[in-house]
Amino acid sequence: MRGCLFGGAIGDAFGYNVEFKSLSSIRTSYGEGGIQEPEETDGLFVVSDDTQMTLFTLEGLIRGLGGKEENILEEIRLAYIDWLSTQNPPEIGWQSRGEICNDKRLWFLRAPGNTCLSAIRAGAHGTPINRINDSKGCGGVMRIAPLGLVKSWSEREAFDMGCRVASMTHGHPSGYLSAGALSCLIHLLLDGEHPRDALAQILPLLGESYRGEETIVALLKVLELTRSEQDATECVRKLGEGWVGEEALAIGIYAALRASSFEEALIIATNHDGDSDSTASIAGQIYGAWHGDGVLPSPWIGKLDIVDVMEKLVIEFLAAKGETIRAL
Secondary structure, eight states: OHHHHHHHHHHHHHHHTTTTOOHHHHHHHHOTTOOOSOOOBTTBBOOOHHHHHHHHHHHHHHHHTTSOHHHHHHHHHHHHHHHHHHHOHHHHOOOOSSSGGGOGGGOOOOOOOHHHHHHHHTTOOOOSSSOSOOOOBTTTGGGOGGGGGOTTSOHHHHHHHHHHHHTTTOOSHHHHHHHHHHHHHHHHHHTTOOHHHHHHHHHHHHHTSTTOHHHHHHHHHHHHHHTOOSOHHHHHHHHOOSSBHHHHHHHHHHHHHHOSSHHHHHHHHHSSSSOHHHHHHHHHHHHHHHHOGGGSOHHHHHTBTTHHHHHHHHHHHHHHTTOOOOOO
């Protein structure tokens, strides 16, 4: 659980400074191998809107646990409005539902997606049935990992809840099905499944879903490329740039499967022409959920600018589930 959450935050910080740079520009700045580690800002690793929204997803989930699915969904929706209030406090005059929106370290615009902003301003009322737009941007999948942490759900429930939460803002099936797939993948990894075996269980769920073909094709391409001896950079290029949901998911899974270490997974997922912080965040979530927090460099965790906020939410999540809390 900690491996997933902190792995994602480190990946986000790793890719944030090069999010809008081409691979050639990254190599010009950092050398032929590209960026190799997160860059510090005033001694800290700064996370973007990806981790911000992941934390608000987690806070809403914590409030909703123990209730019905509809209650969980409503608490997460309200948490997203809390997040919006940190992006434009004067705009909506929102009475906050949660607590983390009062932490000024989250009051930064770190390249939030236009779809997330506009959909949440409208109330984030989208569902897979009543879709509010046709966006398949990666803003749904990049924030969804906490839904995979609920062990009491079945893989189908984790998939469905991931889809429903992402569809609050992203109405294209590839925008929310990729999120459902990641939520289900995280769930299965925490149960001890290998990612390849997990994908074998996820593909039928996508096959039963409306317009799931695009996400299926992306995941099948991942499985094909991980068996290839081609250079990892070329394989990532074939998967896309990660600006849309199915491509971001594919790059994150490919990097986690191809890498022999957490650091290598982030290097693969960051050094390309596209949405580097989202793809590296997803790769970090997957690799961390798969291997546990022991593979994460401890100094990197300690340098995250919101590390204590994350620790607090992990404790609250475990308490909400009624689990024994070990010293963190």
